Amino acid sequence: MGELRENILKQELQKEIEIAKKLEASGKSKQAGPHYRKAAIIYRRLAYISRKENADKFFNNASEYEAKGMTISTTTPYTRAVDDDAIKNMIVREKPDVTWEDIGGLGEIKDEIKESMMIPLVGNKPAYVESSRNILLYGPPGTGKTMIAKACSNMLDAPFFEVKASSLLSKYFGESEKIIARLFMEAAEKQPSIIFIDEIDSIILSRSSDINEGTRRVIGQMLTEIDGFSADKTRKVIIIAATNRPWDLDEALLSRFQKKIYVPLPDQKSREMIFELHLKGAELDSITEESLGRISEGFSGREISVISREAIMNMIREMNPDFHDVNPKTLEKCTLKERPLKKEDFDNAFSKIKKVTDKETIEKYKEWGDQGL
Ligand SMILES: Nc1ncnc2c1ncn2[C@@H]1O[C@H](COP(=O)(O)OP(=O)(O)OP(=O)(O)O)[C@@H](O)[C@H]1O
Numbered sequence: 001m002g003e004l005r006e007n008i009l010k011q012e013l014q015k016e017i018e019i020a021k022k023l024e025a026s027g028k029s030k031q032a033g034p035h036y037r038k039a040a041i042i043y044r045r046l047a048y049i050s051r052k053e054n055a056d057k058f059f060n061n062a063s064e065y066e067a068k069g070m071t072i073s074t075t076t077p078y079t080r081a082v083d084d085d086a087i088k089n090m091i092v093r094e095k096p097d098v099t100w101e102d103i104g105g106l107g108e109i110k111d112e113i114k115e116s117m118m119i120p121l122v123g124n125k126p127a128y129v130e131s132s133r134n135i136l137l138y139g140p141p142g143t144g145k146t147m148i149a150k151a152c153s154n155m156l157d158a159p160f161f162e163v164k165a166s167s168l169l170s171k172y173f174g175e176s177e178k179i180i181a182r183l184f185m186e187a188a189e190k191q192p193s194i195i196f197i198d199e200i201d202s203i204i205l206s207r208s209s210d211i212n213e214g215t216r217r218v219i220g221q222m223l224t225e226i227d228g229f230s231a232d233k234t235r236k237v238i239i240i241a242a243t244n245r246p247w248d249l250d251e252a253l254l255s256r257f258q259k260k261i262y263v264p265l266p267d268q269k270s271r272e273m274i275f276e277l278h279l280k281g282a283e284l285d286s287i288t289e290e291s292l293g294r295i296s297e298g299f300s301g302r303e304i305s306v307i308s309r310e311a312i313m314n315m316i317r318e319m320n321p322d323f324h325d326v327n328p329k330t331l332e333k334c335t336l337k338e339r340p341l342k343k344e345d346f347d348n349a350f351s352k353i354k355k356v357t358d359k360e361t362i363e364k365y366k367e368w369g370d371q372g373l
């Protein structure tokens with residue numbers, strides 16, 4: 001899966017850079033800016049899913065293109081009114097449908113998070129009981145961080161305000177501070193509510209001094225808003241941030257998240273439970289969820305979901321070899337043949353899916369956690 005995703009991203013990247021260069025060459029730098037910034041986002045995405053050797057290079061390229069996109073926009077200002085649509089697009093208004101039962105494994109972590117979510121909302125508690133309302137979830141890709149944030153919102157029946165940090169810097173560049181301010185304001189009006197800042201590392205690429213002006217302003221605005229919230233002890237807005245690269249985070253921002261929770265790759269028992277969830281309804285033959293859990297060490301929940309889907313499709317393909325010849329108009333009446341899933345279906349699926357996170361990176365998470373930042 002990693003390779004496929006990487007190839008798709010690289011194609012998108014090439015397209016954005018080509019468009020940007022063409023526009024720039026024909027004197028339309030104002031239009032080129034957003035394409036350069038889009039390229040920066042794609043580079044960052046590539047960095048997340050790449051091995052360490054490439055990740056650093058991709059991050060550097062991302063900074064370069066972001067700077068280029070912004071320089072172009074400064075000479076020919078890129079303005080976009082923050083209309084209500086911009087805010088609306090960033091807010092998931094409907095209640096997320098993920099529940100704690102959909103998340104396999106992670107036993108103690110789930111309990112710890114539930115507890116941190118609920119304590120701030122308790123009406124009668126001793127004054128000395130305080131719980132951080134700002135929680136940072138960190139860990140490898142595909143381990144359930146986004147699911148956890150959604151399950152929290154679902155559990156509390158609280159509006160969920162989701163912000164992708166990368167879109168703050170790209171799509172709405174120049175308006176990002178206003179959007180942040182509006183977002184926190186709306187969340188406060190609708191409290192109890194949850195603000196979920198996904199990919200928080202993408203706005204804070206480096207602690208170095210060359211971090212660009214736009215990023216600096218976005219961080220500044222976020223710090224101001226978070227501090228404003230924290231000062232008001234009665235406010236019932238919970239801020240959850242998620243990242244794959246906690247070591248890239250700005251220290252000032254990091255210090256606002258007193259509660260940092262590591263969401264690791266699933267252990268054997270958790271993998272078994274995740275397989276159970278993703279194979280629900282399917283019958284198994286010559287293999288069990290337990291054995292699948294045993295042989296899938298190092299795979300994330302997301303990879304397990306892809307393996308499950310792939311194994312199911314292998315079976316469906318074998319049982320319905322002429323499916324692609326079915327007249328599309330008759331699909332409604334068509335019945336797919338099925339049989340219990342076999343070991344071979346999974347062997348084939350495993351051979352196609354690569355682990356995204358290597359041992360070295362897992363050590364890096366542990367070391368970072370041990371620093372007790
Ligand atoms: N513990 C789990 N139980 C069940 N499914 C899981 C679990 N973890 C991950 N998945 C599957 O993987 C998908 C991705 O999970 P999620 O988006 O929560 O990962 P993430 O940690 O936010 O990843 P990223 O860091 O890349 O954003 C889910 O939609 C689900 O199908």
Ligand SMILES: [Mg+2]
Binds near residue numbers: 145146147198242
């Ligand atoms: Mg996520």
